[in-house]
Amino acid sequence: xxxxxxxxxxxxxxxxxxxxxxxxxxxxxxxxxxxxxxxxxxxxxxxxxxxxxxxxxxxxxxxxxxxxxxxxxxxxxxxxxxxxxxxxxxxxxxxxxxxxxxxxxxxxxxxxxxxxxxxxxxxxxxxxxxxxxxxxxxxxxxxxxxxxxxxxxxxxxxxxxxxxxxxxxxxxxxxxxxxxxxxxxxxxxxxxxxxxxxxxxxxxxxxxxxxxxxxxxxxxxxxxxxxxxxxxxxxxxxxxxxxxxxxxxxxxxxxxxxxxxxxxxxxxxxxxxxxxxxxxxxxxxxxxxxxxxxxxxxxxxxxxxxxxxxxxxxxxxxxxxxxxxxxxxxxxxxxxxxxxxxxxxxxxxxxxxxxxxxxxxxxxxxxxxxxxxxxxxxxxxxxxxxxxxxxxxxxxxxxxxxxxxxxxxxxxxxxxxxxxxxxxxxxxxxxxxxxx
Numbered sequence: 001x002x003x004x005x006x007x008x009x010x011x012x013x014x015x016x017x018x019x020x021x022x023x024x025x026x027x028x029x030x031x032x033x034x035x036x037x038x039x040x041x042x043x044x045x046x047x048x049x050x051x052x053x054x055x056x057x058x059x060x061x062x063x064x065x066x067x068x069x070x071x072x073x074x075x076x077x078x079x080x081x082x083x084x085x086x087x088x089x090x091x092x093x094x095x096x097x098x099x100x101x102x103x104x105x106x107x108x109x110x111x112x113x114x115x116x117x118x119x120x121x122x123x124x125x126x127x128x129x130x131x132x133x134x135x136x137x138x139x140x141x142x143x144x145x146x147x148x149x150x151x152x153x154x155x156x157x158x159x160x161x162x163x164x165x166x167x168x169x170x171x172x173x174x175x176x177x178x179x180x181x182x183x184x185x186x187x188x189x190x191x192x193x194x195x196x197x198x199x200x201x202x203x204x205x206x207x208x209x210x211x212x213x214x215x216x217x218x219x220x221x222x223x224x225x226x227x228x229x230x231x232x233x234x235x236x237x238x239x240x241x242x243x244x245x246x247x248x249x250x251x252x253x254x255x256x257x258x259x260x261x262x263x264x265x266x267x268x269x270x271x272x273x274x275x276x277x278x279x280x281x282x283x284x285x286x287x288x289x290x291x292x293x294x295x296x297x298x299x300x301x302x303x304x305x306x307x308x309x310x311x312x313x314x315x316x317x318x319x320x321x322x323x324x325x326x327x328x329x330x331x332x333x334x335x336x337x338x339x340x341x342x343x344x345x346x347x348x349x350x351x352x353x354x355x356x357x358x359x360x361x362x363x364x365x366x367x368x369x370x371x372x373x374x375x376x377x378x379x380x381x382x383x384x385x386x387x388x389x390x391x392x393x394x395x396x397x398x399x400x401x402x403x404x405x406x407x408x409x410x411x412x413x414x415x416x417x418x419x420x421x422x423x424x425x426x427x428x429x430x431x432x433x434x435x436x
């Protein structure tokens with residue numbers, strides 16, 4: 001059911017020679033950086049303002065709107081849970097498409113377009129709120145206090161776990177395996193919220209951490225209790241990443257990179273010819289990719305500590321927002337075709353969660369359009385632009401943050417390692433995506 005490579009294009013579909021694309025991307029990033037140094041010497045987003053949206057604010061903040069949203073999402077999850085627990089163990093079961101396509105991939109466009117809406121719609125929060133209402137206790141208060149320094153580190157671990165499930169776990173598209181992972185996610189989320197309060201969900205739920213991180217690029221942001229239309233880079237610059245944010249972006253970027261790396265012919269041949277089982281190879285590869293992203297970014301950001309007034313260890317977290325555009329660019333490049341085609345397929349299958357020929361939602365007879373497969377060159381070009389564009393926005397975001405954190409005379413020297421790392425990410429991403 002799932003598209004193995006999460007895409008349909010290859011380097012042979014590019015309208016330009018591949019080497020030209022890689023060199024051009026590196027030059028584009030370098031030129032962008034030089035231009036920023038000459039024309040962007042002071043922070044431009046010292047205060048997040050934006051255009052107020054009073055009518056939309058009243059609609060979004062309405063208890064009725066929020067209740068309808070929460071119950072609708074909870075009902076959808078209950079419907080999918082029916083397929084998970086009682087459906088047939090076949091790839092035609094919609095739960096696989098819902099988890100690996102709608103939820104994992106779909107959170108990106110939803111969060112970009114609607115902002116941090118998942119924090120409101122998260123079914124874990126809804127179930128916890130209902131349990132607290134029955135027990136007549138405050139959902140914000142738990143038995144124990146969650147240390148603030150923990151940040152979103154539990155969510156970073158959860159993101160690694162989901163990446164391992166998606167990319168490594170044997171028989172991941174079987175109900176027995178998926179049931180274990182879903183029950184673990186649900187039980188840990190609810191029990192943790194009971195012990196630590198609802199703050200636990202924001203700290204530990206990998207999907208909410210993913211959605212919240214991507215939402216920093218959304219044009220919609222709540223400022224002083226009012227929803228406003230803001231410049232996406234301004235919203236990103238105003239973000240104060242919590243502890244563990246580097247772990248979150250490293251898990252997202254590293255796992256996507258490994259997704260492409262694992263499909264290289266060289267890697268496949270190496271694994272198949274080895275006496276070591278493939279799970280060990282894949283686990284090691286996934287950990288290595290995430291570690292490479294985390295270590296390279298942390299070292300490049302820590303270099304700024306030589307010129308700033310903060311300890312070097314503080315800068316990776318402060319600069320974590322600059323990786324968000326790169327994460328989004330990679331997600332678009334790698335998963336766009338998967339969402340378009342398999343997203344439709346999942347909508348069709350959702351009408352029949354038990355495999356009994358139902359058309360409960362009226363979607364069973366929908367036609368699935370796969371015309372995107374007829375335009376591989378266009379898709380390849382969009383993928384390349386998504387990666388390069390994400391990195392250009394990442395450099396702009398990093399520069400904005402750097403000039404805000406460093407003295408003007410030292411901003412240039414403080415950013416050189418970050419530029420080198422981002423050029424490396426760009427070239428590596430293009431090679432991994434378009435290599436045969």
